[in-house]
Amino acid sequence: MGDLTRLVLKRLGLGLLTLLVVSILIFFAVELLPGDIAEAVLGQSATPETVAEMRRQLGLDQPAVWRYLQWLGGAVQGDFGVSLVSGEPVSEAIGDRFVNTLFLAAYAAVIAVPISIILGVTVALLRNTLFDRVANVLTLTSISSPEFFLGYILILFLAVKTNMFPAIASLSSDMSLSELLNRTFLPALTLVLVVTAHMMRMTRAAIINLLASPYIEMARLKGTPPWKVIVKHALPNAWAPIINVIALNLAYLITGVVLVEVVFVYPGIGQALVDAVAKRDFPIVQACCLIFAATFILLNLAADVGAILTNPRLRHPK
Known part of the structure; x- marks a missing residue:
């Protein structure tokens, strides 16, 4: 392997590592936002049962690390989930x-x-x-x-x-x-x-x-x-x-x-x-x-x- 190819592969590896770190920051920064996503979607008048069902549908009842891995795996394939407002991909x-x-x-x-x-x-x-x-x-x-x-x-x-x-x-x-x-x-x-x-x-x-x-x-x-x-x-x-x-x-x-x-x-x-x-x-x-x-x-x-x-x-x- 030539020096030029080695340098390019090294830059590519650093770029992928940087993107991985940025993806972690993006996902968990949203997780740290105040308020409950399910309550924000349903509104303040939603009952606790409805909020709990929405949290289950959104996967919010699962550990954050598991949800990040699922989100990252989907993002690699071009699947970023579903819009909470319109319901479309x-x-x-x-x-x-x-x-x-x-x-x-x-x-x-x-x-x-x-x-x-x-x-x-x-x-x-x-x-x-x-x-x-x-x-x-x-x-x-x-x-x-x-x-x-x-x-x-x-x-x-x-x-x-x-x-x-x-x-x-x-x-x-x-x-x-x-x-x-x-x-x-x-x-x-x-x-x-x-x-x-x-x-x-x-x-x-x-x-x-x-x-x-x-x-x-x-x-x-x-x-x-x-x-x-x-x-x-x-x-x-x-x-x-x-x-x-x-x-x-x-x-x-x-x-x-x-x-x-x-x-x-x-x-x-x-x-x-x-x-x-x-x-x-x-x-x-x-x-x-x-x-x-x-x-x-x-x-x-x-x-x-x-x-x-x-x-x-x-x-x-x-």
Whole structure:
């Protein structure tokens, strides 16, 4: 077995171990919530006999460790139980919503990733110029602003005052692609403003750090044009940190969309999580949290593997 395969398998094992620990935290955190789940479902007027029967149906009369093992075994097979509110399987209740969240994240990523890389390289070339200072101020402002604040600002100027885009991202199955892109533009733009700023600054920092390397100085002394120094020499060696920050921001696009989906009433898994918390629908809460954790860990694993593949020093640590 090669060093590269061993490193990838080691990262995969650590990812699975992390996901196992997170699943334990998710399940028992819900268990520690105050109140009785059966009483919350039936209401305060329920009789003790009815509550006891509901606890039996939900399996609450069994030890918590046994219920966790049953839940984990079902989750591995894609079975997260049954919704306490609607009675339908959790996988069916959140399946379409998770697809909607993935679409929104992909929509934002297609816009944010190329823009952030191009801007990062550009401001690295124009370091300490007026353009660089303005870009830094704008990106710091974007990073410092909460997502819900940016969302409301966009709604005010692009939906209320100009009526260019709808303020509520309502979706239907018979929509065309152009209409779908139009209705989801504002939530996607909100995510773009947040992640583009972070990715641009990290790309700029990675390029500027490499510009001080001896081989870059040698390329400059030979008269190589500045754009060629960046594209041919600096950028290939900066891919490892850039890939890491892109993967982390893609993870944020999927796991950090809760506030954005609530602001725009977008039918995604973040909105489903908020609704489930309000209704105390704990199977959906646990499933959403586990999906978020698995997605974040998977994309972090992808970032680690990408860094290993693009950096010879990580492939051959000795």
